[in-house]
Amino acid sequence: EIVLTQSPATLSVSPGERAVLSCRASQSVRTYLAWYRQKPGQSPMLLIYDASSRATGIPARFSGSGSGTDFTLTINDLEPEDFAVYYCQHRYIPITFGQGTRLEIK
Amino acid sequence: QVQLVESGGGVVQPGRSLRLSCAASGFTFSRFTLHWVRQAPGKGLEWVAGILYDGSKKYYADTVQGRFTISRDNSRNTLDLQMNSLTAGDTAVYFCTRDLEKYDTSGHYFGLWGQGALVTVSS
Numbered sequence: 001e002i003v004l005t006q007s008p009a010t011l012s013v014s015p016g017e018r019a020v021l022s023c024r025a026s027q028s029v030r031t032y033l034a035w036y037r038q039k040p041g042q043s044p045m046l047l048i049y050d051a052s053s054r055a056t057g058i059p060a061r062f063s064g065s066g067s068g069t070d071f072t073l074t075i076n077d078l079e080p081e082d083f084a085v086y087y088c089q090h091r092y093i094p095i096t097f098g099q100g101t102r103l104e105i106k
Numbered sequence: 107q108v109q110l111v112e113s114g115g116g117v118v119q120p121g122r123s124l125r126l127s128c129a130a131s132g133f134t135f136s137r138f139t140l141h142w143v144r145q146a147p148g149k150g151l152e153w154v155a156g157i158l159y160d161g162s163k164k165y166y167a168d169t170v171q172g173r174f175t176i177s178r179d180n181s182r183n184t185l186d187l188q189m190n191s192l193t194a195g196d197t198a199v200y201f202c203t204r205d206l207e208k209y210d211t212s213g214h215y216f217g218l219w220g221q222g223a224l225v226t227v228s229s
Contacts, residue, residue: 091214
């Protein structure tokens with residue numbers, strides 16, 4: 001089973017600034033990694049898949065990068081709706097998620 | 107409207123069984139692999155089980171293998187999760203999810219999620 005470790009656990013950033021979230025895999029997942037955002041009380045929503053492809057309707061201020069074991073989600077010009085929990089996920093069975101990064105308002 | 111709607115959640119005693127259902131609409135159900143993902147209160151996401159678009163293969167997390175059974179009915183556009191021998195550790199919101207891509211058998215991203223059904227295992 002591939003273990004995904006996200007850092008930091010909590011990130012404090014001001015609205016309008018940039019947030020950088022990290023996800024590290026215990027072994028290479030090539031570029032087969034996704035990112036989700038989960039707002040309080042809501043279901044998760046797919047943001048990025050295959051490490052850097054934005055899902056339909058996701059604005060360009062969300063970008064993903066990385067390959068192998070190290071991945072980054074960058075969110076530019078933070079908006080109020082972006083303050084939520086973010087998860088990374090690799091696509092092969094057994095599917096696993098990172099433990100999440102909470103993005104909070106500074 | 108493209109959506110997944112879960113039902114069947116509730117409170118159940120340890121050791122008992124519960125069956126969750128997920129009704130799909132707005133897309134060609136039989137073309138997509140489906141999954142159950144759960145989230146314990148205040149915790150992260152955990153993949154539980156998946157079933158290929160044609161029902162030919164089923165996959166389970168080790169934590170539920172042998173206790174949970176995933177199934178689908180492509181004629182009724184429904185996905186089910188039969189949960190037996192429930193423990194307190196199974197308490198969670200259970201999400202029905204759909205693969206991002208049609209006919210995907212090798213890798214899975216979750217492009218569509220239901221609103222979730224709460225299962226509470228307690229005496």
